[in-house]
Amino acid sequence: MHFTDAKGILTGSGGSFGMNIYRGCSHGCIYCDSRSRCYQFTHPFEDIEVKQNAPELLERALRSKRKKAMIGTGSMSDPYMHCEEQLRLTRRCLEIILQYGFGAAIQTKSDRILQDIDLLDAINREAKCVVQMTLTTYDDDLCRLIEPNVCNTKRRIEVLAEMQKRGIPTVVWLTPILPFINDTEENVRSILQACIDTGVKGVICFDMGVTLREGDREYFYAALDRHWPGLKQKYIERYGNDYNVPSPNAKALMALFRDMCRSAGVMYKPDDCFEYMSTLPEKYKQLSIFDL
Numbered sequence: 155m156h157f158t159d160a161k162g163i164l165t166g167s168g169g170s171f172g173m174n175i176y177r178g179c180s181h182g183c184i185y186c187d188s189r190s191r192c193y194q195f196t197h198p199f200e201d202i203e204v205k206q207n208a209p210e211l212l213e214r215a216l217r218s219k220r221k222k223a224m225i226g227t228g229s230m231s232d233p234y235m236h237c238e239e240q241l242r243l244t245r246r247c248l249e250i251i252l253q254y255g256f257g258a259a260i261q262t263k264s265d266r267i268l269q270d271i272d273l274l275d276a277i278n279r280e281a282k283c284v285v286q287m288t289l290t291t292y293d294d295d296l297c298r299l300i301e302p303n304v305c306n307t308k309r310r311i312e313v314l315a316e317m318q319k320r321g322i323p324t325v326v327w328l329t330p331i332l333p334f335i336n337d338t339e340e341n342v343r344s345i346l347q348a349c350i351d352t353g354v355k356g357v358i359c360f361d362m363g364v365t366l367r368e369g370d371r372e373y374f375y376a377a378l379d380r381h382w383p384g385l386k387q388k389y390i391e392r393y394g395n396d397y398n399v400p401s402p403n404a405k406a407l408m409a410l411f412r413d414m415c416r417s418a419g420v421m422y423k424p425d426d427c428f429e430y431m432s433t434l435p436e437k438y439k440q441l442s443i444f445d446l
Contacts, residue, residue: 208247209250282323333392356422366393
């Protein structure tokens with residue numbers, strides 16, 4: 155990893171903002187869109203860029219905002235990569251979010267988020283906190299192939315359960331569903347049932363498939379050659395250089411997804427999930443006679 159001083163940390167406006175404390179990732183997920191060349195990395199993806207002044211920038215930004223909002227992180231780089239164990243920049247940013255009364259929406263694949271559950275709990279009690287967890291396959295052996303350097307699916311489900319015990323709402327990203335790899339009814343049904351049993355608030359799934367573009371496509375194909383010889387050629391013949399790579403089973407799997415979520419009362423429309431995660435409710439303190 156290497157360190158840099160960023161010029162700014164927050165993006166967005168209005169009711170919610172986003173931030174990325176790190177740039178790059180050490181999880182090694184074979185499908186990662188953040189590897190795409192359009193993001194113009196000037197360093198190897200695994201050489202994590204650390205925005206060492208992120209807490210100072212965040213405090214300066216939040217101090218100047220009159221209206222509270224949700225602060226999201228994890229959309230491009232996981233805030234709980236291996237380096238967070240040592241640096242704790244995510245924790246320091248959460249402390250600032252709590253201090254200034256803002257909400258947090260955190261996306262991760264890592265059980266390292268449990269080391270900050272005290273702060274997440276406090277933020278949720280004072281404002282709002284939503285924990286988002288990515289689940290791709292219920293098969294832990296397969297998980298080790300497609301997401302090799304991060305905890306397995308069963309452990310992530312345990313993390314969701316721990317959040318539920320604290321009353322911290324959770325949202326699951328059911329993505330990507332890789333054609334000919336994890337695009338089975340058994341896999342999707344097992345993940346969704348675990349989500350329902352754990353009490354997640356919503357599940358985000360745009361489609362049953364994956365997106366590939368220059369940069370991440372090559373990395374993905376190299377992984378196919380290592381673990382599933384011959385599958386790369388099947389992808390090339392079927393999809394060419396398409397950005398959207400849907401599963402042949404997409405229609406049936408999406409119907410299963412919608413039916414299971416509707417029956418369980420779980421949010422499943424992406425717009426509903428995003429609105430929930432980006433909305434910080436107004437909280438009013440009712441004065442008692444002792445406050446007058």
